[in-house]
Amino acid sequence: MTEELLKVQHLKTSFRIKDDYYAAVDDVTLTLNKNEVLAIVGESGCGKSALAFSIMGLHTKAKIEGNILYKDQDLANMSLAKLNKLRGKDLGMIFQDPLTALNPLMEVGEQIGEVLMLHNKNMSKTKRVEKVIELLNKVGIPRAAHTFSQFPHELSGGMRQRVVIAMAIANDPEVLVADEPTTALDATIQSQILDLIKELKDGSQAGIILITHDLGVVAEMADRVAVMYAGQIVEIADVHTLFDHPLHPYTRSLLNSIPNAEREGEKLHVIQGIVPALQKLPRKGCRFSARIPWIDASEHEENPELHEVAPGHFVRCTCYKNFHFPDESKEAAHHGIS
Amino acid sequence: MIPQIILLSVLIFIMAKMMPGDALSGLIDPNIDPATIEAKREQMGLNDPWYQQYGRWVDDLLHGDLGQSFRYKMPVTELISQRLMNTLWLSLATLIFTYIIAIPLGIISGRYNDSLADQAITGYTYLGFATPLFIFALVMLWLFGFHFGWFPTGGSVAPGMEPGSFAYVLSKINHLLLPAISMSLIATVGTVQYLRNEIIDTKQKDFIHTARAKGAPETRVYNKHIFRNSLLPIAAFFGYEITMLIGGTVFVETIFSFPGMGQLFLESITMRDYSVVTSLVLLFGIASILGALLSDIILSLVDPRIRIK
Ligand SMILES: Nc1ncnc2c1ncn2[C@@H]1O[C@H](COP(=O)(O)OP(=O)(O)OP(=O)(O)O)[C@@H](O)[C@H]1O
Numbered sequence: 039m040t041e042e043l044l045k046v047q048h049l050k051t052s053f054r055i056k057d058d059y060y061a062a063v064d065d066v067t068l069t070l071n072k073n074e075v076l077a078i079v080g081e082s083g084c085g086k087s088a089l090a091f092s093i094m095g096l097h098t099k100a101k102i103e104g105n106i107l108y109k110d111q112d113l114a115n116m117s118l119a120k121l122n123k124l125r126g127k128d129l130g131m132i133f134q135d136p137l138t139a140l141n142p143l144m145e146v147g148e149q150i151g152e153v154l155m156l157h158n159k160n161m162s163k164t165k166r167v168e169k170v171i172e173l174l175n176k177v178g179i180p181r182a183a184h185t186f187s188q189f190p191h192e193l194s195g196g197m198r199q200r201v202v203i204a205m206a207i208a209n210d211p212e213v214l215v216a217d218e219p220t221t222a223l224d225a226t227i228q229s230q231i232l233d234l235i236k237e238l239k240d241g242s243q244a245g246i247i248l249i250t251h252d253l254g255v256v257a258e259m260a261d262r263v264a265v266m267y268a269g270q271i272v273e274i275a276d277v278h279t280l281f282d283h284p285l286h287p288y289t290r291s292l293l294n295s296i297p298n299a300e301r302e303g304e305k306l307h308v309i310q311g312i313v314p315a316l317q318k319l320p321r322k323g324c325r326f327s328a329r330i331p332w333i334d335a336s337e338h339e340e341n342p343e344l345h346e347v348a349p350g351h352f353v354r355c356t357c358y359k360n361f362h363f364p365d366e367s368k369e370a371a372h373h374g375i376s
Numbered sequence: 377m378i379p380q381i382i383l384l385s386v387l388i389f390i391m392a393k394m395m396p397g398d399a400l401s402g403l404i405d406p407n408i409d410p411a412t413i414e415a416k417r418e419q420m421g422l423n424d425p426w427y428q429q430y431g432r433w434v435d436d437l438l439h440g441d442l443g444q445s446f447r448y449k450m451p452v453t454e455l456i457s458q459r460l461m462n463t464l465w466l467s468l469a470t471l472i473f474t475y476i477i478a479i480p481l482g483i484i485s486g487r488y489n490d491s492l493a494d495q496a497i498t499g500y501t502y503l504g505f506a507t508p509l510f511i512f513a514l515v516m517l518w519l520f521g522f523h524f525g526w527f528p529t530g531g532s533v534a535p536g537m538e539p540g541s542f543a544y545v546l547s548k549i550n551h552l553l554l555p556a557i558s559m560s561l562i563a564t565v566g567t568v569q570y571l572r573n574e575i576i577d578t579k580q581k582d583f584i585h586t587a588r589a590k591g592a593p594e595t596r597v598y599n600k601h602i603f604r605n606s607l608l609p610i611a612a613f614f615g616y617e618i619t620m621l622i623g624g625t626v627f628v629e630t631i632f633s634f635p636g637m638g639q640l641f642l643e644s645i646t647m648r649d650y651s652v653v654t655s656l657v658l659l660f661g662i663a664s665i666l667g668a669l670l671s672d673i674i675l676s677l678v679d680p681r682i683r684i685k
């Protein structure tokens with residue numbers, strides 16, 4: 039029933055800063071199945087885009103270790119020429135910021151046509167134009183023929199993101215990587231774009247990696263969820279398990295931090311602090327310990343690994359067993375947050 | 377643009393008025409009675425209020441009358457028009473060389489930044505910034521003009537040529553080459569650096585990731601996406617290039633004894649031939665303003681985001 043499409047194994051993506059390499063993605067292992075949405079959540083700077091770019095082979099200067107297996111081919115160790123046969127065809131990507139993701143000097147239709155042309159050398163020009171217009175219609179752009187010859191600056195953010203999506207799906211990819219496709223858009227446009235992505239998935243049976251930091255989006259879209267913190271996956275489970283029985287303290291704090299109507303006025307369990315900069319990240323011991331100071335040092339696992347605690351449910355660290363959120367009063371005393 | 381030119385003309389008029397002496401001081405025999413000079417002044421309107429004088433000056437200007445050169449004893453208009461074409465050709469040749477050098481160097485330097493080639497090119501641009509043009513031009517003149525004798529050392533054409541003949545055109549080009557190359561080797565470094573920075577900047581733009589994610593090979597990524605977007609600001613740089621050229625021709629024409637407006641300018645300053653100086657300043661000013669306008673027009677043609685209103 040579930041068919042594995044993409045297997046990321048022990049992926050480590052490091053950037054060179056001064057004379058040293060620092061891992062922005064550190065030992066990530068995950069699997070994407072056919073016809074599923076795998077959400078990757080985590081706060082800003084935790085390495086979500088770095089992971090997405092690694093899968094697409096878009097890092098030009100990073101050091102990539104580990105494997106990214108797609109149909110028994112390793113994307114991480116592949117010649118650029120071979121990779122270019124897959125990118126845009128088997129692998130599509132939707133980018134975070136539609137305002138900058140399009141070439142400002144090229145007509146929108148030409149930009150979508152480019153991806154068709156690159157992978158279908160025999161397609162005639164008229165056929166290509168037809169197909170682009172078909173795609174523009176598919177992603178819900180009104181007056182497609184007119185939009186074809188417009189430039190990106192003439193379109194709204196939502197329309198531009200539709201163009202980016204049209205480009206990503208032009209050759210019916212099997213894997214679609216969507217890096218925060220709605221973060222830069224306002225709320226109503228956001229849900230339209232998400233509906234569109236859902237529709238497309240139902241039509242094509244593709245596997246989608248949906249990166250987001252919006253748990254509302256996760257609840258609506260995802261089949262499985264991976265929670266990322268400081269370059270590592272701290273918990274991965276199907277969406278129901280993750281929302282109902284979150285185990286890792288970070289996941290729990292994330293879930294607690296969703297404001298909702300019922301709990302309005304209550305204090306939010308936002309864990310204090312931000313993701314440390316790459317150079318400052320502790321490389322030994324748990325990366326999270328600094329941010330939950332109310333847990334005694336002896337309770338932390340020294341080098342937390344991903345443990346399978348239930349079928350398909352992985353948690354990095356087993357000391358969640360000892361973990362408890364402090365009373366609100368105690369927490370406030372600790373951090374003085376409100 | 378029109379207000380700019382009006383402002384320019386007022387400034388130049390004021391400048392001309394502030395220069396010591398007037399059209400008469402140079403002409404007149406010192407033995408003549410001062411009262412006669414005063415009468416002559418009155419007759420020529422030199423004692424009129426400044427705005428009347430300015431009005432007459434502009435009126436003359438519009439009729440192509442820029443006054444008399446006391447040194448050459450001929451109308452300034454005629455004097456300048458003899459030299460205008462020489463300077464135009466020299467500027468055009470310099471511009472062509474400037475871009476012939478800048479575009480490949482900028483592209484190599486920007487595409488392979490931090491490579492050995494890039495370091496060499498960047499080193500050259502620093503040298504270019506640090507070298508004064510007139511010293512460099514002197515060295516070039518001495519080396520390739522006198523020492524090797526590859527190029528003529530002065531003038532704009534060999535004497536005794538039949539104007540319009542093929543040999544005449546060749547000789548003209550031959551006289552242009554060394555000054556134009558000297559000037560462009562120095563003037564180009566700004567453009568090289570500008571282009572390099574533009575390419576490095578464009579390289580990491582999001583839409584370049586988009587192009588790669590489509591499966592576009594690197595050559596296509598560069599030719600279709602990066603270069604097009606980085607050459608565009610070079611068009612905006614064009615106006616500045618023209619201003620630089622004007623400054624450059626003054627030195628280079630003087631050093632190469634090239635009969636153009638720049639040489640005339642420096643000569644007229646030393647000879648205190650003020651009517652020529654003010655006319656040239658006016659022309660240079662208008663050229664700069666036109667250069668800026670030209671930049672805007674080019675930019676609006678190549679950049680769809682800018683439309684001429
Ligand atoms: N090319 C690079 N060179 C050096 N460091 C980088 C590079 N790209 C990303 N980083 C660093 O890697 C870390 C992860 O960045 P990344 O962009 O993947 O975060 P993200 O999870 O996508 O955040 P956001 O939600 O803001 O998009 C950050 O600390 C960032 O500064």
Ligand code: SF4
Binds near residue numbers: 337338342356
């Ligand atoms: S090892 Fe300690 S700090 Fe890390 S997740 Fe587990 S309880 Fe938290």
Ligand SMILES: [Mg+2]
Binds near residue numbers: 086087088134217
């Ligand atoms: Mg990101």
